[in-house]
Amino acid sequence: MATRLEQIGLKHHFAVAGDYNLVLLDQLLLNENVRQVYCCNELNCGFAAEGYARAHGAAACVVTYTVGALSAFNALASAYAESLPVILISGSPNTNDLGAYHLLHHTLGTLNFRYQLEMARHITCEAVAITHPEEAPWLIDKAIRAAFRNRKPVYIEIPCNLSGALCSAPGPRASLLDLPESDPVSLAAAVDAATEVLRKAIRPILLAGPRLRSYGGVQAFRELAEAVGCGVAVMPSAKGFFPEEHAQYVGVYLGSVSSPGCSELVESADAVLAAGPIFNDYTTVGWTSQPAASKTIHVDPDRVHVAGVTYSEVFLNDFLAALAEAAKKNPRNGTTLLEFRRTQLECNEPPIADQDAPLTRAEMCRQVQDVIDPNTTLIVETGDSWFNGFNMALPDGARFEIEMQYGHIGWSVPATFGYAVAAPDRRIVLMVGDGSFQLTAQEVCQMVRLKLPVIIFLVNNRGYTIEVEIHDGPYNNIKNWDYAGIMAAFNSTDGDGRGIRATTGKGLASAIQEAVAHETGPTLIECTIDRDDCTKQLMEWGSRVAAANGRAPVRA
Ligand SMILES: Cc1ncc(C[n+]2csc(CCOP(=O)(O)OP(=O)(O)O)c2C)c(N)n1
Ligand SMILES: [Mg+2]
Numbered sequence: 352m353a354t355r356l357e358q359i360g361l362k363h364h365f366a367v368a369g370d371y372n373l374v375l376l377d378q379l380l381l382n383e384n385v386r387q388v389y390c391c392n393e394l395n396c397g398f399a400a401e402g403y404a405r406a407h408g409a410a411a412c413v414v415t416y417t418v419g420a421l422s423a424f425n426a427l428a429s430a431y432a433e434s435l436p437v438i439l440i441s442g443s444p445n446t447n448d449l450g451a452y453h454l455l456h457h458t459l460g461t462l463n464f465r466y467q468l469e470m471a472r473h474i475t476c477e478a479v480a481i482t483h484p485e486e487a488p489w490l491i492d493k494a495i496r497a498a499f500r501n502r503k504p505v506y507i508e509i510p511c512n513l514s515g516a517l518c519s520a521p522g523p524r525a526s527l528l529d530l531p532e533s534d535p536v537s538l539a540a541a542v543d544a545a546t547e548v549l550r551k552a553i554r555p556i557l558l559a560g561p562r563l564r565s566y567g568g569v570q571a572f573r574e575l576a577e578a579v580g581c582g583v584a585v586m587p588s589a590k591g592f593f594p595e596e597h598a599q600y601v602g603v604y605l606g607s608v609s610s611p612g613c614s615e616l617v618e619s620a621d622a623v624l625a626a627g628p629i630f631n632d633y634t635t636v637g638w639t640s641q642p643a644a645s646k647t648i649h650v651d652p653d654r655v656h657v658a659g660v661t662y663s664e665v666f667l668n669d670f671l672a673a674l675a676e677a678a679k680k681n682p683r684n685g686t687t688l689l690e691f692r693r694t695q696l697e698c699n700e701p702p703i704a705d706q707d708a709p710l711t712r713a714e715m716c717r718q719v720q721d722v723i724d725p726n727t728t729l730i731v732e733t734g735d736s737w738f739n740g741f742n743m744a745l746p747d748g749a750r751f752e753i754e755m756q757y758g759h760i761g762w763s764v765p766a767t768f769g770y771a772v773a774a775p776d777r778r779i780v781l782m783v784g785d786g787s788f789q790l791t792a793q794e795v796c797q798m799v800r801l802k803l804p805v806i807i808f809l810v811n812n813r814g815y816t817i818e819v820e821i822h823d824g825p826y827n828n829i830k831n832w833d834y835a836g837i838m839a840a841f842n843s844t845d846g847d848g849r850g851i852r853a854t855t856g857k858g859l860a861s862a863i864q865e866a867v868a869h870e871t872g873p874t875l876i877e878c879t880i881d882r883d884d885c886t887k888q889l890m891e892w893g894s895r896v897a898a899a900n901g902r903a904p905v906r907a
Contacts, residue, residue: 352375352378352379352440352487352491352507352509353378353379353381353382353385354382354520354521355491355492355495355521355527356379356382356385356411356438357382357384357385358521358524358527359409359495359499359524359527359528360407360408360409361385361407361409361410361411362384362385362386362407362773363385363386363387363388363403363410363772363773364379364385364386364387364388364400364410364411364412364413365388365389365390365396365399365400365403365410365411365412365413365769366379366387366388366389366390366396366412366413366414367389367390367391367392367393367396367413367414367415367419368389368415369414369415369416369418369419369442369457370415370442370511371415371416371441371442371443371444371457371511372413372414372415372416372419372440372441372442372509372511372514373442373511374511374512374514374515375413375440375442375509375511375514376413377514377515378514378515379413388772388797388801389797390412390765390768390794390797391793391794391796391797392422392793393412393414393415393418393419393420393422393423394422394423394425394426394761394765394791395426395764395765395768395791395793395794396412396414396419396423396426396765397412397414397422397423397424397425397426397427397429397430397437397439397765398426398429398759398761398762398764398765398766398769398791398794399412399765399766399768399769399772399794399797400412400426400430400437400438400439400769401426401429401430401433401435401437401754401762401766401769402730402752402765402766402767402768402769402770402771402773403769403770403772403773404430404435404436404437404769405435405752405766405769405770405773406728406769406770406773406774406777407773407774408436409435409436409437409438409498409499410435410436410437410438410769410773411437411438411439411440412437412438412439412440413440413441413442414439414440414441414442415441415442415457416441416442416443416444416457416458416467417457417458417459417467418457419441420439420441420467420471421467421470423439423441424439424470424471424474425759426759426762426765427439427471427474427475427504427506428474428757429754429757429759429762430503430504431474431475431476431503431504432756432757433561433565433754433756433757434502434503434561434562434565434566434652435502435503435504435565436498436499436501436502436503436504436505437498437504437505438494438495438498438504438505438507439471439475439504439505439506439507440507440508440509441467441506441507441508441509442508442509442510442511442514443464443467443480443508443509443510443511444458444464444510444511445510445511445512446482446510446512446513447512448464449464449482465480467508468480468506468508471506471508472506474504475503475504475505475506476497476498476500476501476503476504476505477493477494477497477498477501477505477506478494478505478506478507478508479491479493479494479505479506479507479508480508481507481508481509481510481513482510482513483513484513484516484517484518485518485519487509487513487516487518488518488519488521490507491507492527494506494507495527496526496527499527499528499529499530500529500530500531502565502566502652530566530567530666530668531653531666532666532669533664533665533666533669533670534663534664534665537662537663537664537665538662538665538669538670538673539673540662541655541657541662541665541670542670542673542674542677543677544657544658544660544662545624545648545655545657545670545674545678546674546677546678546679548622548648548657548658549579549622549624549648549678549681550679550681551622552620552621552622552681553621553683553686554581554616554619554620554621554622554683554686554687555579555581555620555621555622555623555624555681555684556581556582556583556584556601556616556617556620556622556623556624556687557572557575557576557579557581557582557583557584557623557624557626558583558584558585558586558604558617558623558624558625558626558628558642559572559583559584559585559586559589559592559593559626559627560586560588560589560625560626560627560628560629560650561586561588561589561627561628561629561755561756562627562628562629562651562652562667563589563592563626563627563667564589564592565627565652566627566652566666566667566668567667567668568626568627568650568667568668568671569592569593571668571671571672571675572592572593572626572671573593573594573597574671574672574675575624575671575674575675575678576593576597576599577599577675578675578676578678578679578680579678579680579681579684580599580680580681580684580685581599581681581684581687581688582599582600582601582616582687582688582691583597583599583600583601584601584602584603584604584609584613584616584617585600585602585603585604586603586604586605586628586629586634587603587605587634587737587741587753587755588629588634588753588755588756589627590603590740590741590745590751590753591745591749591750591751594747595744595745595746595747596746596747598688599688601613601616601687601688601691603741604617605634605636605741605888605892606634606635606636606639606640606641606895607636607639607640607891607895608636608738608888608891608892610741610742611694611695612691612694612695613691614640615690615694616687616690616691617642618640618642619687620642620646620687621646622646622647622648623642623646623647623648624647624648624650625642625647625648625649625650626650626667626671627650627651627652627667628649628650629756631756632896632899633755633758633896634755636891636892636895636896637892637895637896637897637898637899637900638899639895644656645658645659650667650670650671651667652666652667653665653666653667655670701713701716701717703717703856704717704856705856706855706856706857706860707855707856707857708855708856709854709855709879709880709881710853710854710855710856710858710859710878710879710880711880711881711884712735712739712810712812712880712884712885712886714856714859715739715808715810715853715859715878715880716739716742716743718856718859718860718863719739719743719780719782719808720743720744721863722778722780722806722863722867723743723744723745723746723749723780724746724749724778725746725747725748725749726748726749726776726777726778727749727750727777727778727779727780728749728750728751728752728770728774728777728778728779728780729743729745729749729750729751729752729780729782730751730752730753730763730766730767730770730779730780730781730782731751731752731753731763731781731782731783732760732761732762732763732764732781732782732783732784732787732788733754733755733758733759733760733762733763733784733787733817734760734783734784734786734787734810734815734816734817735784735810735812735816735817735885735886735889736763736782736783736784736787736810737753737755737817737889738885738886738888738889738892739782739810739886740753740782741888742886742888750777752766752770754766760784760786760787760790761787761788761789761790761791762787762791763781763783763787764781764783764787764788764790764791764792764794764795764807765791765794767779767781767798767805767807768794768795768797768798768803768805771798771801771803771805772801772803775803778804778806779803779804779805779806780805780806780808781805781806781807781808782808782810783807783808783809783810784809784810784812784815784816784817785809785810785811785812785813785814785829785831785832785834786814786815786829788809788834789829789832792837793841795807795837795838795841795848795873795875796841796846798848798872798873799838799841799842799846799847799848799872799873800846802847802871802872803872803873804869804870804871804872804873804874805873805874806863806866806867806873806874806876807873807874807875807876808876808878809834809875809876809877809878810878810880811831811834811877811878811879811880812880812881812882812884812885813828813829813831813882814827814828814829814882815827815828815829816882816883816885816889817885817889817893819882819883820885820889820890820892820893820894820897821893821894821896821897821900822897822900834850834852834875834877835850835851835852835875835876835877836850837850837875838850838873838875842872846872847869847871847872848872848873848874848875849865849866849869849872849873849874849875850874850875850877851865851866851874851875851876851877852876852877852879853876853877853878853879854879859876859878862874862876863876
């Protein structure tokens with residue numbers, strides 16, 4: 352297991368100890384090329400791995416049986432929804448106990464020891480339980496291969512009495528990381544059909560979707576865009592997958608709350624090539640906007656739909672690369688871009704607020720924008736931080752991370768930790784709401800422990816503002832915390848995290864200055880803003896999602 356983790360390129364794995372996995376952790380420690388990184392709990396451990404996989408391509412985490420694994424399952428489901436190859440390794444009971452009429456701790460108190468494996472099957476693309484050392488090498492390889500092929504999480508269960516048992520030595524890496532190859536006939540037919548659609552189109556547009564990166568299509572998508580020469584929009588979770596400073600970039604497409612001028616281009620297009628999109632209730636703004644299937648070339652990870660025909664076993668990366676070769680620039684393609692640039696002249700720079708006045712959301716964002724340089728990764732949590740994030744401009748090289756399909760509040764704190772472990776040379780900036788932070792706040796202590804200079808903008812608007820906009824009630828108010836103050840608790844006697852509360856523009860500016868200069872630990876800047884001070888996009892999106900949630904049942 353340890354050798355394979357190294358061979359697939361991991362430099363770290365995440366862990367929480369428990370008696371079912373202690374020998375396994377010892378064995379993993381023997382490989383000094385893959386460092387063991389500890390988390391406060393297994394949910395966070397799973398999310399740390401999810402964040403690591405975003406930066407590094409894959410990740411692994413190790414937990415104990417049931418009490419640990421069932422918490423990690425939530426994060427594993429996130430990795431499934433977000434298409435990230437995360438390997439969850441769980442210790443499990445001694446094989447002698449399985450058929451011995453023995454009740455075991457950390458279990459349901461029954462004689463069933465299969466439930467965890469069975470549950471894992473629903474949230475992984477492969478789940479294996481090792482019951483004999485002889486089977487370990489091929490079961491481990493089977494799981495790892497599946498994770499890379501499908502870009503989905505996998506589960507490996509290792510009994511506590513087998514973790515140190517002898518098995519055959521792992522061979523060379525072979526083809527574990529290979530992506531499958533497309534069916535050549537189907538690929539050629541799909542490319543022909545798509546080329547024809549793009550050739551005939553007068554107002555084509557390319558739309559980058561969230562699955563583009565997981566399935567290895569970012570570079571080919573750019574080549575295709577430049578071959579076709581038309582405007583390029585990105586879905587919110589694909590922000591950063593196409594350079595925002597590129598002459599063809601036209602913004603974030605999110606229906607009626609798109610960035611200025613973008614929805615007009617996407618919705619007036621006569622051909623939309625959507626690469627790895629996820630059209631769900633959130634991204635279609637409560638089912639109010641989705642390019643019509645009849646004019647969409649819809650590129651899924653393993654199939655392509657063009658003009659009413661589905662081409663199976665055509666993989667996204669192969670298809671985009673082949674289409675980039677085949678596609679020709681249409682002289683009319685510049686028209687939509689010219690129209691777009693005209694609308695952009697009407698967009699104004701955000702004004703600078705009175706620096707002594709109470710801090711507002713707009714002023715906070717204006718200042719956060721200045722922190723984002725080409726080496727920054729901006730991570731945004733569910734809540735109004737999503738919309739604040741969509742509005743940020745990314746200079747070339749800057750990256751953006753969001754968990755919009757799964758949308759588990761609290762994801763971002765451990766995911767940021769994992770991302771920072773994977774990318775120590777980048778500036779990592781997190782925007783997270785107070786409500787979300789309360790779920791997983793303790794993982795900030797691991798940033799302190801590893802001296803990671805993460806900058807956290809904690810937006811304290813005294814509650815679940817996004818939920819206020821969808822459907823308000825007393826349940827959207829939360830207990831206030833001294834967020835800036837908790838850093839002292841995490842520091843204890845040996846940490847160097849900073850916690851600063853900013854209540855004015857001036858206070859925020861000086862906090863940012865301190866954060867940027869601070870290199871030996873995280874800086875949490877608590878930005879206090881009014882409960883109702885949110886983006887106008889959130890208000891509109893929230894009301895449309897609420898309408899979709901509230902549709903009356905249709906009788907058959
Ligand atoms: C695990 C989980 N529980 C509940 C929710 C529902 N939910 C979505 S956003 C949200 C509130 C977020 O509040 P906050 O982080 O303060 O963001 P704000 O909108 O106030 O900026 C809640 C409770 C969820 N998405 N995930
Ligand atoms: Mg809030």
